[in-house]
Amino acid sequence: MDLKLKKLKRFNLIMGTFHLVQAVLMLIFATTVIQKIAEFQPKIIQLYLAFNPETRSLETSSKELFQLPFGILVACFLFISAFAHYLIVLNSKRYFEDLQKGINQFRWFVWAIVGTYFIAFNTFPINMILQYKRIGKWKDYLYGERVYIILSLLAKSFLAWLVLFGAMQP
Numbered sequence: 457m458d459l460k461l462k463k464l465k466r467f468n469l470i471m472g473t474f475h476l477v478q479a480v481l482m483l484i485f486a487t488t489v490i491q492k493i494a495e496f497q498p499k500i501i502q503l504y505l506a507f508n509p510e511t512r513s514l515e516t517s518s519k520e521l522f523q524l525p526f527g528i529l530v531a532c533f534l535f536i537s538a539f540a541h542y543l544i545v546l547n548s549k550r551y552f553e554d555l556q557k558g559i560n561q562f563r564w565f566v567w568a569i570v571g572t573y574f575i576a577f578n579t580f581p582i583n584m585i586l587q588y589k590r591i592g593k594w595k596d597y598l599y600g601e602r603v604y605i606i607l608s609l610l611a612k613s614f615l616a617w618l619v620l621f622g623a624m625q626p
Contacts (some may be wrong), residue, residue, distance in 0.1 A: 460598050465548045467602060468528055474543025478613055479534035482620055486527020496623040498500050499525040519544075530620045537612050540565075541605075558588075558597050562605065 488492045499520050506517040544551050544562050554561050586592065587600030594600045 461548075461552050464555075464598055464601065465545055467605060468541045468544045471605050472538045472545065474609055475534045475541060475612065476540035479531050479538060482534060482616065483528065483531040484619060486531055488583070490624065492624045493527040493620060496526050498526060500524050514583075525619060526623055530616055532624075533616050534612060537608070555597060555601060560604075562600065580604070581612075583607060 487496070498521050501518050502521050503516060503518050505514040507513075508515045540562065547562075551560070551562055583594075583600055583603045586594040587597060587603075594603075
């Protein structure tokens, strides 16, 4: 394995660890430290049509399904990101084969799961354009991959903490 790929594998391990540490901290904050976040558990309500035999018509009905453990779910967002980086490290042979072809199937899989963070940053498409047009440092596909990893950490972290602390607003 060439040195650049070894460094990229190590970089994924480090970034996965950053996500994991944040996820654990967020879980602690959301369940014990910050009471307001622990208490924020919106009710998930199902709306449906029910037949009323008296009026012989459909009427809107509702029922509470469960309360959403909001802080825990926000922490899960970062746990999933950590898992994705560790999955890459464990499957580095396939990851590196894909990178040699100029693709990253793992990234598309992760984006399908946590795609919501695209609303936080619009720098991903810029990186993609630079990477595929091979402009400047992006002539090296692995450089673009490292930029994706950094942008991913920043975007996910920013969005997760913003959402978590947003739950504390009146």
